Amino acid sequence: MRKKIQATDLMNRIMADYFYGLNEAATSGRQKVAWCTSVGPAELLRAMGFAVQFPENHAAILGATRMATDLIPVANAIGYSPDICSYLTSDIGAYLKGITPLSRAYPGIESVPRPDVLVFNTNQCRDVQDWFAWYARKLGVPCIGISSPKSIGEVTDAHIDDVAGQIKALIPTLEMISGSRLDLDRLRETVALSRECTELWRQVLETATASPAPLTFFDGTIHMGPAVVLRGTPEAVDYYKVLLSELEQRVAAGDGAVADEAVRIYWEGMPVWGRLRQHSELFAGIRTAVIASTYCSSWIFPAFDPREPIRSMAKAYLELFIVRSDPYKERYIKGMLAKFNIDGIIYHDAKTCPCNSNSRYGLPQRLEAETGIPSLVISGDLNDLRCVSDEQTRTNVEAFIEQLEEGK
Amino acid sequence: MSTQLFVGLDMGASRTKVAVLDGAGRLVGHAVKKSGIDFSVTAAACLDASLEMAGASRADIVRAVATGYGRANVAFVTSESKTEIGCLAKGCHHYFPEAITIIDIGGQDNKIIKLDAPGRRSSFKMNRKCAAGTGAFLEEMAGRLDISLEEMNDMARQSTEMIKLGSYCTVFSATEVLESIRNGKKVADIVKGLFYSVIKRVLEMDSITDRVVMTGGVVAHNPYIVEMTGEMIGRPVLVPELPQLAGAVGAALYALYGKDEG
Ligand code: SF4
Numbered sequence: 150m151r152k153k154i155q156a157t158d159l160m161n162r163i164m165a166d167y168f169y170g171l172n173e174a175a176t177s178g179r180q181k182v183a184w185c186t187s188v189g190p191a192e193l194l195r196a197m198g199f200a201v202q203f204p205e206n207h208a209a210i211l212g213a214t215r216m217a218t219d220l221i222p223v224a225n226a227i228g229y230s231p232d233i234c235s236y237l238t239s240d241i242g243a244y245l246k247g248i249t250p251l252s253r254a255y256p257g258i259e260s261v262p263r264p265d266v267l268v269f270n271t272n273q274c275r276d277v278q279d280w281f282a283w284y285a286r287k288l289g290v291p292c293i294g295i296s297s298p299k300s301i302g303e304v305t306d307a308h309i310d311d312v313a314g315q316i317k318a319l320i321p322t323l324e325m326i327s328g329s330r331l332d333l334d335r336l337r338e339t340v341a342l343s344r345e346c347t348e349l350w351r352q353v354l355e356t357a358t359a360s361p362a363p364l365t366f367f368d369g370t371i372h373m374g375p376a377v378v379l380r381g382t383p384e385a386v387d388y389y390k391v392l393l394s395e396l397e398q399r400v401a402a403g404d405g406a407v408a409d410e411a412v413r414i415y416w417e418g419m420p421v422w423g424r425l426r427q428h429s430e431l432f433a434g435i436r437t438a439v440i441a442s443t444y445c446s447s448w449i450f451p452a453f454d455p456r457e458p459i460r461s462m463a464k465a466y467l468e469l470f471i472v473r474s475d476p477y478k479e480r481y482i483k484g485m486l487a488k489f490n491i492d493g494i495i496y497h498d499a500k501t502c503p504c505n506s507n508s509r510y511g512l513p514q515r516l517e518a519e520t521g522i523p524s525l526v527i528s529g530d531l532n533d534l535r536c537v538s539d540e541q542t543r544t545n546v547e548a549f550i551e552q553l554e555e556g557k
Numbered sequence: 558m559s560t561q562l563f564v565g566l567d568m569g570a571s572r573t574k575v576a577v578l579d580g581a582g583r584l585v586g587h588a589v590k591k592s593g594i595d596f597s598v599t600a601a602a603c604l605d606a607s608l609e610m611a612g613a614s615r616a617d618i619v620r621a622v623a624t625g626y627g628r629a630n631v632a633f634v635t636s637e638s639k640t641e642i643g644c645l646a647k648g649c650h651h652y653f654p655e656a657i658t659i660i661d662i663g664g665q666d667n668k669i670i671k672l673d674a675p676g677r678r679s680s681f682k683m684n685r686k687c688a689a690g691t692g693a694f695l696e697e698m699a700g701r702l703d704i705s706l707e708e709m710n711d712m713a714r715q716s717t718e719m720i721k722l723g724s725y726c727t728v729f730s731a732t733e734v735l736e737s738i739r740n741g742k743k744v745a746d747i748v749k750g751l752f753y754s755v756i757k758r759v760l761e762m763d764s765i766t767d768r769v770v771m772t773g774g775v776v777a778h779n780p781y782i783v784e785m786t787g788e789m790i791g792r793p794v795l796v797p798e799l800p801q802l803a804g805a806v807g808a809a810l811y812a813l814y815g816k817d818e819g
Contacts (some may be wrong), residue, residue, distance in 0.1 A: 524680075540626060541666070545683055548642035548643060549681075551678075552678040552681070555678065556678070
């Protein structure tokens with residue numbers, strides 16, 4: 150049995166404080182609440198004094214608590230197809246049913262904090278805009294955002310000018326809602342904290358270059374919580390210092406997440422939230438460590454620069470893996486395979502998230518031809534367990550690991 | 558006389574297959590039965606039938622390896638298991654020791670497995686979560702046409718004008734079949750169209766290499782599918798002697814040669 154990551158308790162406290170803080174903001178009205186997409190302009194919102202809620206985080210909790218599959222049909226029934234983002238459908242389903250996993254986890258919280266403004270960035274997909282637009286109609290709150298360029302090869306000044314301009318254009322509306330002017334120094338501080346947070350998060354993930362790796366992809370999906378919801382705050386920075394030092398000690402002690410690690414896997418795509426534990430056990434049971442992923446690494450933003458807060462935010466949001474062209478993605482993954490000394494890649498083809506399913510345009514075949522590193526595609530979904538076959542996943546994974554071991 | 562036997566149990570979702578090898582790797586006993594709902598009972602029946610054929614008893618089993626969907630249900634014989642992908646590869650390489658692409662069409666799923674000349678797997682694909690291209694699809698359609706599964710092979714052979722189905726969805730295909738019946742099309746032509754659809758679905762899963770081997774229950778019962786595949790890919794297709802047993806034979810080979818043998 151592996152030793153628990155000690156920092157988990159601290160993380161749970163930080164996350165609880167975050168959710169209670171949001172709840173307090175929404176119920177007392179003392180602080181305005183903004184909803185933001187995961188790589189939307191959270192730095193700006195935070196610097197302007199908003200309490201920031203991330204609906205994708207809420208949806209991931211719906212997935213992890215396996216509530217999602219019962220809620221998705223509620224949204225399907227009002228016209229949101231089972232083929233579109235199951236974060237969207239489960240979150241809207243939960244709202245329509247008047248339930249949230251937050252009230253189970255955090256006594257006293259009755260509902261998701263009501264937004265005063267909804268702020269999206271379509272860098273990841275179009276679904277986020279449709280998702281927020283639904284709430285805008287339902288709650289009668291403004292919905293503003295950034296329409297991002299997509300499939301970007303090199304990020305150019307033209308791209309950055311475009312997005313920086315769009316970020317600036319949000320400011321007057323946000324000032325009106327918050328009732329105060331943007332303080333540029335505060336924005337610089339926030340961007341500096343975001344930078345520091347993501348830098349520490351990178352170091353945390355890179356501890357897995359050690360063999361055996363001290364943490365897995367499945368641990369990463371949990372421990373990335375503060376990097377997702379508290380980017381731009383000192384709490385997140387402090388947390389990752391603690392986590393990093395623990396993981397470094399584990400590396401020094403040769404303490405692996407999978408103690409008898411024999412095979413090292415890269416995970417491309419989203420987690421199956423409702424199967425985190427099963428998947429973690431499935432791999433550990435066959436001496437396999439899933440040690441690196443595009444998904445967890447997507448919260449590393451080297452571009453943030455307090456000297457140029459808005460332009461660097463634009464650059465960071467544009468450099469994100471999901472907004473990039475396939476040649477860029479191939480180079481990126483290739484670099485990761487080398488850095489983490491990977492034996493094989495597993496692509497999760499998530500039925501309802503085409504943007505995070507990079508197995509649909511021949512990328513695995515190209516990358517395999519180039520690197521010789523074998524790959525496997527498994528069908529599933531992030532939240533909709535109706536799209537998941539446990540038996541097929543197990544057989545595929547076991548056969549793949551057999552193949553890798555026999556080829557060694 | 559006591560013999561040394563090596564057993565492979567392939568517990569498929571639809572059929573259970575057992576192969577018994579002697580110490581020289583010769584197939585001395587085998588059996589196939591419907592898996593039904595009690596996998597352990599079926600496994601025991603299959604095992605005993607195979608042993609009877611081999612003129613042996615359970616005491617002669619040196620080692621056994623299980624594979625397939627229900628592999629956990631044969632704990633009374635063995636706790637050793639290998640995936641069906643690994644066993645199919647092993648079984649086919651035994652019959653055809655060269656670089657091959659294996660196409661397995663089973664009751665519930667399809668597989669395409671590529672091997673290099675020494676028998677190492679370079680890739681594999683299993684079908685997605687639907688019946689398209691599987692035995693389950695043919696079973697469903699046989700029901701619609703009110704014919705038995707066993708009749709399909711001979712019927713397809715008699716077709717003079719194949720009806721092509723356009724959809725890969727089983728429900729949509731059923732609608733197309735019903736429409737063909739309404740339009741007075743011959744059942745034989747529809748059945749050949751169903752075979753064609755199964756082959757198309759499988760060939761869509763992955764690219765194939767030069768030498769193609771076909772296995773699985775659907776192949777065993779419908780040799781015409783093999784002929785049609787050969788015509789479609791423009792070269793003859795190889796088939797092991799007992800195509801439904803390839804996985805069970807592979808499992809038995811793992812039992813015989815041990816886990817680490819390549
Ligand atoms: S990237 Fe995928 S999971 Fe995330 S919001 Fe968009 S469609 Fe949903």
